[in-house]
Amino acid sequence: MRLSTKGRYAVTAMLDLALQDGDGPVTLAEISETQGISLSYLEQLFACLRGKKLVRGVRGPGGGYYLGRPSKEISIADIICAVDEWVEFTRCGGKKDCKDGKRCLTHNLWDDLSNEIFNFLGSITLAQLIDRGGLKEEGCIAEDQTPKGDLISSSRTQAA
Amino acid sequence: MRLSTKGRYAVTAMLDLALQDGDGPVTLAEISETQGISLSYLEQLFACLRGKKLVRGVRGPGGGYYLGRPSKEISIADIICAVDEWVEFTRCGGKKDCKDGKRCLTHNLWDDLSNEIFNFLGSITLAQLIDRGGLKEEGCIAEDQTPKGDLISSSRTQAA
DNA sequence: TTTATAACCTAGTGGTTAACTAGGTATTGG
DNA sequence: CCAATACCTAGTTAACCACTAGGTTATAAA
Numbered sequence: 001m002r003l004s005t006k007g008r009y010a011v012t013a014m015l016d017l018a019l020q021d022g023d024g025p026v027t028l029a030e031i032s033e034t035q036g037i038s039l040s041y042l043e044q045l046f047a048c049l050r051g052k053k054l055v056r057g058v059r060g061p062g063g064g065y066y067l068g069r070p071s072k073e074i075s076i077a078d079i080i081c082a083v084d085e086w087v088e089f090t091r092c093g094g095k096k097d098c099k100d101g102k103r104c105l106t107h108n109l110w111d112d113l114s115n116e117i118f119n120f121l122g123s124i125t126l127a128q129l130i131d132r133g134g135l136k137e138e139g140c141i142a143e144d145q146t147p148k149g150d151l152i153s154s155s156r157t158q159a160a
Numbered sequence: 161m162r163l164s165t166k167g168r169y170a171v172t173a174m175l176d177l178a179l180q181d182g183d184g185p186v187t188l189a190e191i192s193e194t195q196g197i198s199l200s201y202l203e204q205l206f207a208c209l210r211g212k213k214l215v216r217g218v219r220g221p222g223g224g225y226y227l228g229r230p231s232k233e234i235s236i237a238d239i240i241c242a243v244d245e246w247v248e249f250t251r252c253g254g255k256k257d258c259k260d261g262k263r264c265l266t267h268n269l270w271d272d273l274s275n276e277i278f279n280f281l282g283s284i285t286l287a288q289l290i291d292r293g294g295l296k297e298e299g300c301i302a303e304d305q306t307p308k309g310d311l312i313s314s315s316r317t318q319a320a
Numbered sequence: 321t322t323t324a325t326a327a328c329c330t331a332g333t334g335g336t337t338a339a340c341t342a343g344g345t346a347t348t349g350g
Numbered sequence: 351c352c353a354a355t356a357c358c359t360a361g362t363t364a365a366c367c368a369c370t371a372g373g374t375t376a377t378a379a380a
Contacts, residue, residue, distance in 0.1 A: 027356090046357090058356075112292075117277075132272070218377090
């Protein structure tokens with residue numbers, strides 16, 4: 001799993017798209033303006049998202065992008081995996097020689113952890129994030145240590 | 161939050177250290193050998209870990225590294241934050257001008273998500289990973305889709 | 321006291337990638 | 351037709367990852 005600013009851009013853009021769901025197509029120029037991401041870079045990100053059917057583009061004047069499927073069926077993991085392709089972590093990875101058990105142990109441990117993170121992100125949908133509604137106040141002050149409610153359902157069963 | 165192979169190296173190395181907890185100091189040369197990470201790169205990673213008091217070095221022959229504190233008090237987030245420094249995501253970040261509410265909304269949404277991920281990783285300790293014990297079989301075959309038990313306690317209250 | 325072992329430190333390096341720029345082509349509503 | 355928009359490809363700059371090289375301390379063992 002890889003989680004960088006690239007993935008963050010994609011998630012932010014998708015969030016922007018989801019917020020305007022039902023209001024007709026959203027142009028990349030708008031997102032570029034709103035989120036402060038370069039238009040051409042957005043195009044590249046959306047090329048990845050389109051490839052995974054997470055968005056649907058409409059050409060011509062009045063065109064733009066729609067979500068490829070309902071926001072409750074798009075997980076954060078879906079988005080991140082679309083743009084930040086999954087890097088293989090284990091070197092032995094079940095196929096190479098891996099002599100001593102100790103090495104395998106840490107590999108398996110990490111592998112499990114990696115899967116847990118993936119499942120976690122896979123359990124968070126765009127709809128969930130938005131349905132939380134007016135999280136934090138109107139202003140732009142982002143408090144960090146505020147105790148939060150249940151943003152995430154504790155089920156974590158919806159692996160992608 | 162950033163989650164790359166660099167952080168993975170650190171977690172793997174710390175896991176190796178935790179597995180040998182109580183067996184005297186572990187040399188970086190051993191970890192380098194076991195995990196296939198270059199010695200000098202390990203030294204740099206451990207310089208970060210030492211700075212955050214996650215490990216304690218002992219010089220001289222017979223020296224090596226100990227965990228800086230009990231493995232149940234070291235979270236994955238601790239480790240990753242030590243080597244993969246936290247990147248600030250929001251551009252407005254509570255301090256800059258952020259005119260329209262929409263922009264703030266997506267920023268806040270992402271900020272929340274980022275905190276959730278952080279809290280999630282902060283809830284997983286080295287001890288927890290190890291106490292799971294013989295996860296998966298002896299062999300090195302890493303099955304991906306095996307349903308898992310509760311690797312992570314669902315409380316998620318131990319933010320770092 | 322010497323010596324080998326290990327941590328500890330600093331500077332560089334090649335390769336990869338992120339993020340962006342530039343310049344197109346294709347499609348479609350007005 | 352024309353303008354707006356998606357869609358495409360090839361660069362470019364800077365950052366960063368993973369590593370190499372070559373040190374300096376500190377200390378247990380000889």
